[in-house]
Amino acid sequence: MEPTDNKTISAELLRxxxxxxxxISFFADKSGINSGTLSRIINGQQTISVxxxxxxxxxxxxxxxxxxxxxxxxxCSLSSLDWRRLGPFIQSCAELGKLQxxxxxxxxxxxxxxxxxxxxxxxxxxxxxxxxxxxxxxxRKVAESERYQHAERLxxxxxxxxxxxxxxxxxxxxxxxxxxxxxxxxxxxxxxxxALKDLANLFLSLRKWTKARYYAKLMGxxxxxxxxxxxxxxxxxxxxxxxxxxxxxxxxxxNLMLGAISAxxxxxxxxxxxxxxxxxxxWVVETDEESEQTKKQFKDWAIGNxxxxxLMSGNTDVLEEYVDYVxxxxxxxxxxxxxxxxxxxxxxxDIDKYLERFKNIIMDQLERSENVGSYTTQFFDDRFAxxxxxxxxxxxxxxxxxxxxxxxxxxxxxSYKINNTANIVRCCSTIEKIRSQIDYSDLQKYAAxxxxxxxxxxxxxxxxxxxx
Amino acid sequence: MKKKLVxxxxxxxxxxxxxxxxxxxxxxxxxxxxxxxxAASPQHGEGGW
Numbered sequence: 001m002e003p004t005d006n007k008t009i010s011a012e013l014l015r016x017x018x019x020x021x022x023x024i025s026f027f028a029d030k031s032g033i034n035s036g037t038l039s040r041i042i043n044g045q046q047t048i049s050v051x052x053x054x055x056x057x058x059x060x061x062x063x064x065x066x067x068x069x070x071x072x073x074x075x076c077s078l079s080s081l082d083w084r085r086l087g088p089f090i091q092s093c094a095e096l097g098k099l100q101x102x103x104x105x106x107x108x109x110x111x112x113x114x115x116x117x118x119x120x121x122x123x124x125x126x127x128x129x130x131x132x133x134x135x136x137x138x139x140r141k142v143a144e145s146e147r148y149q150h151a152e153r154l155x156x157x158x159x160x161x162x163x164x165x166x167x168x169x170x171x172x173x174x175x176x177x178x179x180x181x182x183x184x185x186x187x188x189x190x191x192x193x194x195a196l197k198d199l200a201n202l203f204l205s206l207r208k209w210t211k212a213r214y215y216a217k218l219m220g221x222x223x224x225x226x227x228x229x230x231x232x233x234x235x236x237x238x239x240x241x242x243x244x245x246x247x248x249x250x251x252x253x254x255n256l257m258l259g260a261i262s263a264x265x266x267x268x269x270x271x272x273x274x275x276x277x278x279x280x281x282x283w284v285v286e287t288d289e290e291s292e293q294t295k296k297q298f299k300d301w302a303i304g305n306x307x308x309x310x311l312m313s314g315n316t317d318v319l320e321e322y323v324d325y326v327x328x329x330x331x332x333x334x335x336x337x338x339x340x341x342x343x344x345x346x347x348x349x350d351i352d353k354y355l356e357r358f359k360n361i362i363m364d365q366l367e368r369s370e371n372v373g374s375y376t377t378q379f380f381d382d383r384f385a386x387x388x389x390x391x392x393x394x395x396x397x398x399x400x401x402x403x404x405x406x407x408x409x410x411x412x413x414x415s416y417k418i419n420n421t422a423n424i425v426r427c428c429s430t431i432e433k434i435r436s437q438i439d440y441s442d443l444q445k446y447a448a449x450x451x452x453x454x455x456x457x458x459x460x461x462x463x464x465x466x467x468x
Numbered sequence: 469m470k471k472k473l474v475x476x477x478x479x480x481x482x483x484x485x486x487x488x489x490x491x492x493x494x495x496x497x498x499x500x501x502x503x504x505x506x507a508a509s510p511q512h513g514e515g516g517w
Contacts, residue, residue, distance in 0.1 A: 023496070024480075051485075079511065148488060197517070200470075201515050204514060204515055205515060216485030243499070245517070249517065253513075253517045256513050256514065256517070257514065258509040259511065260510065260514040263511060271511075297513075297517075298513070299515035301511075301512040305511050305512050305513070308511060332512055335510055335511075335512050335513070338510055339511075371515060374516045375515050375516040376515050376516070378515075379510070379514070380515065381515075383510045383515075388503035
């Protein structure tokens with residue numbers, strides 16, 4: 001049974017009853033809808049609620065949502081808009097993944113700005129429930145209709161759009177970040193802290209150190225002020241700002257990020273100074289379970305980073321101790337290896353045994369490309385791509401051309417997947433530099449990969465030309 | 469006339485003296501020129517909270 005154009009749900013239902021030779025009361029019993037209600041629906045005297053529509057569709061042996069397209073047209077054009085009906089309808093469409101209908105209904109509703117508030121609350125609800133694609137559609141429409149550029153709701157819409165839009169593609173992520181930047185200071189303080197953290201994390205993943213430093217500093221400043229207010233306030237009744245994580249954690253994380261950025265500039269003295277600021281947590285007054293866990297986590301990171309900065313300063317004596325430290329912390333093994341390989345390339349020491357020992361972890365990450373611990377996908381993918389090149393360069397330096405090329409090719413594949421052009425250039429230039437030493441089968445693999453890249457790019461160009 | 473000539477010479481010399489400095493400081497401020505690509509590797513906890 002196909003719903004046809006220019007037909008209504010009630011006409012479709014009537015046609016079905018006639019076709020199946022069913023009475024209204026029989027169908028009312030079958031569907032569980034009151035026969036009077038059903039009669040009024042068929043006669044067009046009563047609008048259908050989403051729950052009744054779902055019962056009717058089920059009784060007609062059709063899949064849920066079969067009439068949703070028709071329902072959207074009827075609800076938004078044939079009768080006046082009613083939030084009590086459309087709210088649950090949008091929710092249901094989101095659950096069934098009927099995003100085009102969500103877009104259609106929300107666009108029509110936004111003709112009347114009085115629905116903006118309802119729609120925003122609906123988007124927040126969908127966002128919390130994990131229906132992010134549907135939520136983003138609504139956030140975009142609400143943001144477009146916002147009259148005042150300084151409105152906090154507009155800023156919150158932009159932050160949510162940013163959170164939901166991040167992918168593995170670095171260029172796309174950069175665009176998302178740039179769009180959010182102008183709204184971040186208009187957010188409420190609690191959301192602002194989370195937005196600053198997310199933005200700084202993203203700029204770190206894109207190696208935009210200046211921007212990452214700026215947002216990390218701002219996050220540290222805002223969180224410090226809020227924490228002082230919280231600790232010094234006299235009245236316990238006064239409402240406090242509560243971001244997603246313990247407030248003091250934002251101060252610690254700002255210092256951790258600033259330490260990481262200093263280390264990127266090879267300023268290990270400054271990096272160690274920042275470590276001390278998230279190592280000594282005697283000033284933190286909170287003692288609840290989540291706070292204790294946060295404290296433990298930062299103290300643990302402080303130990304790891306101390307080893308790491310010593311190693312990067314050229315003190316290779318700490319290597320064995322450092323490896324022991326990470327080997328019992330599964331989520332930190334790769335993070336440590338990233339830096340150990342870099343140090344080995346700078347100070348030219350042997351790490352064959354460590355690469356062999358953790359080979360399975362590296363291969364697992366390459367095959368499954370899964371999230372590691374609490375690290376963000378965007379951040380981890382970028383550093384993993386760099387790491388594979390570093391391992392490749394390590395083996396090439398040690399004249400193990402086959403292993404070196406294999407890692408560089410793996411890095412090339414990961415970099416292409418996340419659109420990390422800088423690392424693609426790094427891989428290709430390395431391969432071209434040692435081309436004469438590479439054996440035939442590895443060269444064939446390289447050529448096959450480049451052909452795949454070429455074909456995909458050609459495909460994109462042809463699509464663009466056709467669309468133009 | 470003499471005064472004008474002197475002031476013109478002064479301006480010209482000022483431009484000659486300051487222009488290279490501006491260009492140099494411009495270069496120094498640009499991270500693109502100073503640091504074309506950083507093969508970043510992370511610290512523990514970075515990007516993880």
